[in-house]
Amino acid sequence: MATSASSPALEVEGLGVSYGALVALDGLDWQVGPGEILGIIGPNGAGKSSCYDAITHLVRRRGRVRLAGEDVTEVSADKLAARGLKRAFQQNAFFNDLTVAANMRTVLQDSYGTGLAAAIFAPWREASRRHRAEAAARGLLLRFGIPEEAHALRPTDIPYGSQRMLSIALAYGSGAKVLLLDEPAAGLGGADMARLIALLRELKAEGIALVVIEHHMDLIMSVADRIVVLDRGRQIATGTPRDIQADARVLEAYLGRSA
Numbered sequence: 001m002a003t004s005a006s007s008p009a010l011e012v013e014g015l016g017v018s019y020g021a022l023v024a025l026d027g028l029d030w031q032v033g034p035g036e037i038l039g040i041i042g043p044n045g046a047g048k049s050s051c052y053d054a055i056t057h058l059v060r061r062r063g064r065v066r067l068a069g070e071d072v073t074e075v076s077a078d079k080l081a082a083r084g085l086k087r088a089f090q091q092n093a094f095f096n097d098l099t100v101a102a103n104m105r106t107v108l109q110d111s112y113g114t115g116l117a118a119a120i121f122a123p124w125r126e127a128s129r130r131h132r133a134e135a136a137a138r139g140l141l142l143r144f145g146i147p148e149e150a151h152a153l154r155p156t157d158i159p160y161g162s163q164r165m166l167s168i169a170l171a172y173g174s175g176a177k178v179l180l181l182d183e184p185a186a187g188l189g190g191a192d193m194a195r196l197i198a199l200l201r202e203l204k205a206e207g208i209a210l211v212v213i214e215h216h217m218d219l220i221m222s223v224a225d226r227i228v229v230l231d232r233g234r235q236i237a238t239g240t241p242r243d244i245q246a247d248a249r250v251l252e253a254y255l256g257r258s259a
């Protein structure tokens, strides 16, 4: 069996999804390594989100999924997250009755929680853990570019750019080996876009494997190491941003469709 040191961080082989008679995805084969950014692009309805649903085991699918060389095709979504495969969704998903800081603490709970017995019989330990959880949440929020003054607010009361960063921070949680991002740049303007690009490069430098679905071509062409192009559920091209920009099949998929 392949070792995790020599294996891709995430690999899909023959990945396919059908919704009833509709084949939304067929025969996808790609991999992403630690410290690499893989872009996934394609026209609306090409199958990009279905690809994430298939990887994270939210839909029935064909093919294999491997995480650090280990076949995880049959592993459930929550266990995949525990193994470091994390996903941020296209729509921001927060606990809206909690503050930004409390949202962050909630996703860190598994790493810092003590359980009921400890809370009752060793409350000092619980207090110390809570203090560490608060410090960790604050540190993560700052690292993801969410300023201190936003921490006590509700997520929907902070600027939209910070909401997008918060959704990535919540997905990252206590750490990720592979991070799947679905249109992180949607709705972002200039300064927020620059902040996002800097963050993606930081996560890459940390050795995280990033997979980024994106419609924003300038962003994906500037940050991705390689790009997979989907069209009508099929992987029509794979290569560097330069290869992809020169690929006639890609231009055809985006521009040349007559029907």
Ligand SMILES: Nc1ncnc2c1ncn2[C@@H]1O[C@H](COP(=O)(O)OP(=O)(O)OP(=O)(O)O)[C@@H](O)[C@H]1O
Pocket: 019, 022, 024, 042, 043, 044, 045, 046, 047, 048, 049, 050, 051
């Ligand atoms: N739950 C579902 N039930 C039935 N069909 C679905 C379902 N989810 C997606 N589809 C269909 O599968 C195809 C692929 O959809 P998907 O959302 O994966 O594409 P996408 O590339 O992410 O699109 P977009 O860029 O618009 O988000 C589309 O034809 C879509 O209508």
